[in-house]
Amino acid sequence: MPTACWTCKSPDVVRIMNKDGDDEYYTGKWSKYGSDIINSVGCVDCHNPETMELQVNRKYLNDALKAEGKSVTLENATQQDMRTMVCAQCHVEYYFKKTPLANGKTSMVVTLPWAEGTSVESIEKYYDNIEFSDWVHQISKTPMLKAQHPEYETWKTGAHGKNNVSCADCHMPYTQEGGVKYTDHKIGNPLENMDKTCMNCHRVSEKSLLANINEKRARKDELAKKALVQLSAAHLEAGKAWEVGATEAEMKSILTDIRHSQWRLDYAIASHGAFYHAPEETLRTLGTALEKAGNARIELAKVLAKHGAGDYKAPEIKDKKQAQEIIGLPFEKLIEEEKGIPKWFNARMEKRG
Amino acid sequence: MPTACWTCKSPDVVRIMNKDGDDEYYTGKWSKYGSDIINSVGCVDCHNPETMELQVNRKYLNDALKAEGKSVTLENATQQDMRTMVCAQCHVEYYFKKTPLANGKTSMVVTLPWAEGTSVESIEKYYDNIEFSDWVHQISKTPMLKAQHPEYETWKTGAHGKNNVSCADCHMPYTQEGGVKYTDHKIGNPLENMDKTCMNCHRVSEKSLLANINEKRARKDELAKKALVQLSAAHLEAGKAWEVGATEAEMKSILTDIRHSQWRLDYAIASHGAFYHAPEETLRTLGTALEKAGNARIELAKVLAKHGAGDYKAPEIKDKKQAQEIIGLPFEKLIEEEKGIPKWFNARMEKRG
Numbered sequence A, B: 001m002p003t004a005c006w007t008c009k010s011p012d013v014v015r016i017m018n019k020d021g022d023d024e025y026y027t028g029k030w031s032k033y034g035s036d037i038i039n040s041v042g043c044v045d046c047h048n049p050e051t052m053e054l055q056v057n058r059k060y061l062n063d064a065l066k067a068e069g070k071s072v073t074l075e076n077a078t079q080q081d082m083r084t085m086v087c088a089q090c091h092v093e094y095y096f097k098k099t100p101l102a103n104g105k106t107s108m109v110v111t112l113p114w115a116e117g118t119s120v121e122s123i124e125k126y127y128d129n130i131e132f133s134d135w136v137h138q139i140s141k142t143p144m145l146k147a148q149h150p151e152y153e154t155w156k157t158g159a160h161g162k163n164n165v166s167c168a169d170c171h172m173p174y175t176q177e178g179g180v181k182y183t184d185h186k187i188g189n190p191l192e193n194m195d196k197t198c199m200n201c202h203r204v205s206e207k208s209l210l211a212n213i214n215e216k217r218a219r220k221d222e223l224a225k226k227a228l229v230q231l232s233a234a235h236l237e238a239g240k241a242w243e244v245g246a247t248e249a250e251m252k253s254i255l256t257d258i259r260h261s262q263w264r265l266d267y268a269i270a271s272h273g274a275f276y277h278a279p280e281e282t283l284r285t286l287g288t289a290l291e292k293a294g295n296a297r298i299e300l301a302k303v304l305a306k307h308g309a310g311d312y313k314a315p316e317i318k319d320k321k322q323a324q325e326i327i328g329l330p331f332e333k334l335i336e337e338e339k340g341i342p343k344w345f346n347a348r349m350e351k352r353g
Helices: A011-020 A059-068 A079-088 A120-129 A151-155 A167-171 A206-243 A248-269 A279-306 A320-326 A331-338 A343-352 B011-025 B060-068 B079-088 B120-129 B151-155 B167-171 B206-243 B248-269 B279-306 B320-326 B331-338 B344-352
Strands: A095-100 A106-111 A174-177 A180-183 B095-100 B106-111 B174-177 B180-183
Touching: A059 A106, A079 A151, A079 A167, A120 A248, A120 A279, A206 A248, A206 A279, A206 B279, A248 A279, A279 B206, A279 B279, B011 B106, B060 B106, B079 B151, B079 B167, B120 B248, B120 B279, B206 B248, B206 B279, B248 B279
Parallel strands: none
Antiparallel strands: A095 A106, A174 A180, B095 B106, B174 B180
């Protein structure tokens, strides 16, 4: 793993970025800072350490806001905007951009893929344009995209985002103790404090709001599960197609449909709150995922038939264990590899005390 | 067309139902009442003619509410409920139930298919259980369902329905002239009087509400168009499959998927306001339509390949004219048939004066 993996993990990252500069920070492996990064997310991640004003301390966010060109940037962000922006440092879709340096090394820079926009199609287009893939699927050979957690991007499309109800408004509600009013820094699920969150704006019962949210979740779950079924079949059918002699030309548009379908499914569900932040955009996205998975499988049926495997039926996947067996996941081996302590770990623990 | 087609067209229907009884009213052909039904929708459609209180004057609505068993019925409807119920006499999904009478004749009775519930799946199940179809598709031989206009059913699932904002609240807004306040009976699009409709509850600008609604429409349009593309291909592929010798057994589950997919598409869009009344339910419904159309086409690809037609490619439909040519619609002949005046028409016009 590259150093970039530390970026959202600790206020020590801000300290190191300031000390070493971005070029050095983004170069090398995870272990390079293993004994240096010792504090979990803290004050300087979101605040100016002198004034305690809200402050974004990671450069890539503003670069991306400027590249996108339609949203508020940090130069013109209001205090209310900042109550979202500090969260958007990390709660976004990102990738590590390979960047050659003057010193001959290559840095892997956290980059938000927003230059075409922040919608699911815009980010897909961005990744397609640079022919980026997170990994290649072992069975179908699809160059896959993995959505991280596009919370900010999906939030923007829903009712709360459009009315600039910030992340902090619901996830860090104002709390009163005696005469002191403060923003709750135990960041969590707004549904656990509905009297301090939802009820400030919504004049209906907590019970009816919760029922409403559960219905949103059920709708998302329904379409997401259908998309999962289609996609797992598509990967297996593509694997079979390669096995029986399908050509690159035959498979190209099929793999693009699989890539796009799974990206869309992932974009819709990888941010766990998207079904709630943006129920309509989430359902639309899942609808397009279903269309594209369907298209892939229609073409796969033709290719399989052409190569004499028209009777192939992908196994239905009943549970996680069966799925792991089908893809040949070496589960025991992976557990074995995770055992043992990296060299830098003891130094780190000593520093933490 | 049976007499039942008149049911929502005129207050004369209420008069005839009261005079002749339901059995007689629902028996025979459209022309039977052609010269008797002369007024367009009027007072007695929704009001008690003695007291002018809101009143449902068509029996089938309460029968359906009772059969469904979960909703308010007319016996316990409040005044606010009635401001929706009078509209739900007509703005619903319905079919004509063939009903043998004691006199040996058969009546065709307006029936709301709600005994399993009012969701898209529940009504589908109801129709499947009685093996009902509105027509059989000439090309694919699918026993089709035609959604009429499930306005009430879809409204129930959205924010306005759940908060019992009635049809009249938005479509017949309160209006003031001098000292007189009344319900506007020029029933129309609430967006043409946003100051009297939306703005009573929503504390944002008209402009931002309109932008929001247009986004809902665009999301619906996107998935609906995708479903139309899939379904038109599915019908043509099914037609080809029959042509090359597909068997009933091979086609059964495919035709069920086409039937269900198109029913769901139709349920989502036949009520033009559904995208707005119930944006999430509409998108969920369209998502399932896309899944089922995809499944039909995956199986069709296999059947076509098995019968040596694996290369078949359904023509892409570019416009209405091309679609009409492909299905062999005898357009000129149909126009010719529509010319001329039915016998009862002159008598009707004389009565209207």
